[in-house]
Amino acid sequence: MSSLLTVYFTSDTHGYLYPTNFCDTQPHPMGLFSMRFPKDGNTLIIDGGDTIQGSPLTYYCHVNGVVPPVAKALNDRGYDYVTLGNHDFNYGPDNLAAYLNALNARCLCANVRDAQGRLPVLPCWVHTLENGLRVGLVGIVTNWVNRWEKRENLKDLTVSDPLTAARKAIEGLRCDVLVGIYHGGIERDLETGRLLSDTDENIACRLCEELPFDLLLTGHQHIALAGGVWHGTHIVQTPCNAAAYAKVVMDDQKRFTSALFPVPDRAALTDEEARLYGDLNAWLDKPVGHLSRPLRPEDHLVMALNGSSIADFFNLVQLDVSGADISCAALANSVRGFESAVTVRDVVASYVYSNTLTVLEVTGSVLRQALEQCTSYFDVGADGRVRVSDRFLLPKEAHYNYDYFYGIEYAFDLSRPVGQRVAQLERNGRPILPDERLSLCMCDYRATGAGDFDFYRACPHLREIQTDISELILDYLRSHPLVTIPEKHPFQTFLPA
Numbered sequence: 098m099s100s101l102l103t104v105y106f107t108s109d110t111h112g113y114l115y116p117t118n119f120c121d122t123q124p125h126p127m128g129l130f131s132m133r134f135p136k137d138g139n140t141l142i143i144d145g146g147d148t149i150q151g152s153p154l155t156y157y158c159h160v161n162g163v164v165p166p167v168a169k170a171l172n173d174r175g176y177d178y179v180t181l182g183n184h185d186f187n188y189g190p191d192n193l194a195a196y197l198n199a200l201n202a203r204c205l206c207a208n209v210r211d212a213q214g215r216l217p218v219l220p221c222w223v224h225t226l227e228n229g230l231r232v233g234l235v236g237i238v239t240n241w242v243n244r245w246e247k248r249e250n251l252k253d254l255t256v257s258d259p260l261t262a263a264r265k266a267i268e269g270l271r272c273d274v275l276v277g278i279y280h281g282g283i284e285r286d287l288e289t290g291r292l293l294s295d296t297d298e299n300i301a302c303r304l305c306e307e308l309p310f311d312l313l314l315t316g317h318q319h320i321a322l323a324g325g326v327w328h329g330t331h332i333v334q335t336p337c338n339a340a341a342y343a344k345v346v347m348d349d350q351k352r353f354t355s356a357l358f359p360v361p362d363r364a365a366l367t368d369e370e371a372r373l374y375g376d377l378n379a380w381l382d383k384p385v386g387h388l389s390r391p392l393r394p395e396d397h398l399v400m401a402l403n404g405s406s407i408a409d410f411f412n413l414v415q416l417d418v419s420g421a422d423i424s425c426a427a428l429a430n431s432v433r434g435f436e437s438a439v440t441v442r443d444v445v446a447s448y449v450y451s452n453t454l455t456v457l458e459v460t461g462s463v464l465r466q467a468l469e470q471c472t473s474y475f476d477v478g479a480d481g482r483v484r485v486s487d488r489f490l491l492p493k494e495a496h497y498n499y500d501y502f503y504g505i506e507y508a509f510d511l512s513r514p515v516g517q518r519v520a521q522l523e524r525n526g527r528p529i530l531p532d533e534r535l536s537l538c539m540c541d542y543r544a545t546g547a548g549d550f551d552f553y554r555a556c557p558h559l560r561e562i563q564t565d566i567s568e569l570i571l572d573y574l575r576s577h578p579l580v581t582i583p584e585k586h587p588f589q590t591f592l593p594a
Contacts, residue, residue, distance in 0.1 A: 101230050102274065102347040105134040105142045108316030109182065109337040111151025114170050115374050116364055129170050129339045130364035136175050138227025144171065145316035145335075146182025146238060146280035149196050152338070153445045156567065157377050159188055166373065168199035176202040177224070180236030181209055182280040182316065187451040189250045190215055205236030205278060208262035212253040220266040233272030237263050239281035239317060241298045244545045247453070247563070260300060263308055274347065277310040282318030283332065283492055287325045293492045305330035312345060312353060318493035323355040331355065381442035386574025389581045392435040397496045398485050400428065401474055404586025405501055407434060407447060411566075412503030413580075414573045418562060421456050421538035422524070423504035425467070427497045444570050450497075454562040454569070455544035457553060459537045461529040465519055466552055467500070472509050472518035473549075474499040481593040483511060498548030500539075503587055505529065512593040520591060540566060 107129070115128045134142050149155060149167050158165040171179070179202050185193055194215040197204050207220035221235040237259035243251070259281065267275065282299035285292055301315050305327040315322075315334040323343055325332035331353035333343040345355040366374060392407045394400070400408070411426035433446035459467075476486040489495050508521035522529050529535070536559055546554040562569070574580065 099349050100346050101139065101228060101349050101351075102226065102232060102345075103140045104276070104312070104314070104343075104345040104347075105140070106145065106314050106333060106335065106343040106345065107132070107143075107339065108145030108280070108314070108335050109147040109319055110144070110339040111147055111184065111337060112149055112155035112165060112167055113152045113339040114154055114166065114370075115366075115377070116362060128360065128364060129167075129174075130366060130370060131361045132174060132339070132342060134174060134342075139230070141178065141224065141232065142174065142176045143234075143276075143278055143314060144176055144179040144202070145278055145314055146180045147184045147316065147337075148179065148182065149193070150184040150187045150451055151449065153381055153442065154377055156445050156451075156565075157380055159192075160568065161380070163373070163376075164195075166370065168196050172199075172201045176200070178202055178222070178234055178236070178278065179204050180278040180280055181206045181218070181238045183239060183242045183245060184451070186242060186246050186250050186254075190252065190254060205234055206238055207235055207266040208237050208240065208257045208259045210255040210257070212255070216254075220262065221270060223270065223272050230274065231272040233267065233270045233275045234278060235263050235266045235270075235275070236278040237280070239298055239300075241547075245542055245547060247541065260303060260307065263304065267308065274311045274351065275309055277304060277308070277313040279304060279313060280316045282315055282320065282334070283322075283325070283327075285327070286491075287327055287332070299492070301332060302327050305332070311351065312347070314343075314345075320493055321357055323357045333357075381440065381445070383441050384438055385441055385444065385571055386439045386577060387579050388435055388437050388439060389579065391437050392582065394428070394432040394434045397428070397430075397499075398483070401485075401496075401499050402483065402590050402592075404588065406582050406586075407432060408501035409503060409586060410435070410580070410582055411448065411570070412501065413582075414570050415454060415538045415566075416504060417573060418569050419454055419456050419536075419538040419560075421504075421536040423459075423464070423502060423535055424538040425500040425502045425543070426540070427500050427543070430494050430496050439574055441571065444574070445567050448567045448570060450540070450542065450566070452540035452542050452566050453564060454538055454566060455541045456536050456538045456559040456561070457544060457556040458534055458559055459553075459556050460531065461522070461533040461535070462531040463552055463556060464505070464529060464535065464537065465522055465531070467550060468502070468507060468509075468519045468522065469516055470549055471500055472511070473515045475509075475511050477511055477593055483592060495548070500543065505587060507588045508591060509588070510591040512591065 224232045283301040285302045319337040322334040412424040415424040435443045506523045510520040
């Protein structure tokens, strides 16, 4: 059978353009500059969003006023269409508009509207190939952008329900094949049908059930997926940080095949790209401070059971900046760690998110509820062995939804059922009472209730600190000649006998 349509798809590249080695404990994303896609009149190259935020490069460009070459990279590779991801809003609408206006590709995102007309965004498009095939394309993004994003970054922007917007966009769309570009993920196990998430953050399966997509290009979850099928719709998704791309082929019987391809480990850079890479690395290798000892990441389960000095350090910074009674911090799925002589690279590759700080007023009861939620990270088998619960692994790894607390003394007893595992909760050696009120500092992502911490949404907001946490860490290191890291963690875990 001959091929009628070929699609090359990337998503969640997060501004990784160059070969990088920022975290020695994880596979190294090689970068978008390593990608080359063969293209003819029957080929489309598409990106699924989360493109302009999330790498040391994009952070460097943001804080130094440098125009990131992301749009140029996509233009040079012949991208035809993109959609928006939730992180593309992180630096505000003007930054997003500058990226989109520099793109040759069309941006399709049916559920985003800009009252000011800054964003050149269309809901859908019909692309006629050289062979005459009419390809309908619709882009959408998870509406949980509204929960996560800072209010000022969504000023005059509306992000509506993606299913409703997609349904409206395809009404009357005349095409031979329908392709969805969805910055959102899969809520069911595609083999068993088991529901993996009962929220509407990710609704890929519902989209396949209720709309006539032939191909759904998904993202957001960073799952390496090719050849997925749900209700007759072919589904793919790529891992994050430009580590791989998907190739999808449709034959003349409208049958799809797909595969993931790793990105080569070398990139041929132009003189301009090489200069920026050199400037980036010089900035990343700048010394910014000293710690009393190196802070090395361990296996996530080991850190959750025994404590993490990296998380303790983040909490020390957050407490110093916020003046809160208590702080909680999480670790990204991939963490570089810190040398004793800390560089900018250590910081931006260890705290990778564009988060700011929020201080909430919580009661002792809410605090206990938060800790109980954290204990659901642990699953205890019949043999007494402890492992990470599937709810933090499926449909994607979410170790960042386990929080480490500081400013209290607490203990977990994993021989008890979830919901009854907090065996100790004290502050300064005194039990915290259920109605006692305390200030708790956390990242703005967690303050929205993300990660099944919905109860935080009802807590009074005391203040916000609108500076990226990575920048707060850098400032803290610069103002403290030597940071002493405590040897003892503020909690302990009792394992089943």
